[in-house]
């Protein structure tokens with residue numbers, strides 16, 4: 001587990017952007033944290049890093065939004081409003097095994113559906129209005145390597 005301090009919104013965007021080059025098709029990122037913790041903000045940075053030029057909107061009312069204009073497709077999911085049992089209808093596995101990167105906000109609601117390998121990112125607020133703490137937990141060898149490169153690359 002690694003903790004990263006995010007002193008402002010821009011730091012969160014930049015960290016997301018820096019992760020993008022190390023991702024590959026079929027990667028799953030699970031984002032947890034309260035309302036306004038920074039999950040979508042991080043995803044915006046990630047999308048920019050993938051070269052996606054569309055505006056990333058919170059997918060709350062659609063549950064899944066797809067972006068195809070980057071180096072890899074991005075599947076951005078927000079499970080917050082999912083009804084109990086509704087996860088089965090989403091066909092999550094097809095996204096997770098697919099040709100893109102899946103980012104799941106509020107992933108704790110679909111814990112049973114997650115693949116064995118994923119990157120867990122948990123955002124928490126601090127007593128500073130614009131500061132967040134990010135807890136990073138890689139699951140599986142692939143993501144251990146990804147995290148190492150991501151955080152040790154000082155470009």
Ligand SMILES: Nc1ncnc2c1ncn2[C@@H]1O[C@H](COP(=O)(O)OP(=O)(O)OP(=O)(O)O)[C@@H](O)[C@H]1O
Nearest residue numbers: 006008009012035036037038039040041130131132
């Ligand atoms: N250090 C920071 N990192 C990220 N966002 C920050 C930071 N400081 C302030 N903010 C602000 O906090 C808000 C984060 O909103 P965001 O939509 O990213 O949260 P979220 O976790 O996706 O919430 P939701 O669960 O409602 O989808 C934004 O308004 C952003 O500008």
Ligand SMILES: [Mg+2]
Nearest residue numbers: 039040058105
């Ligand atoms: Mg969000």
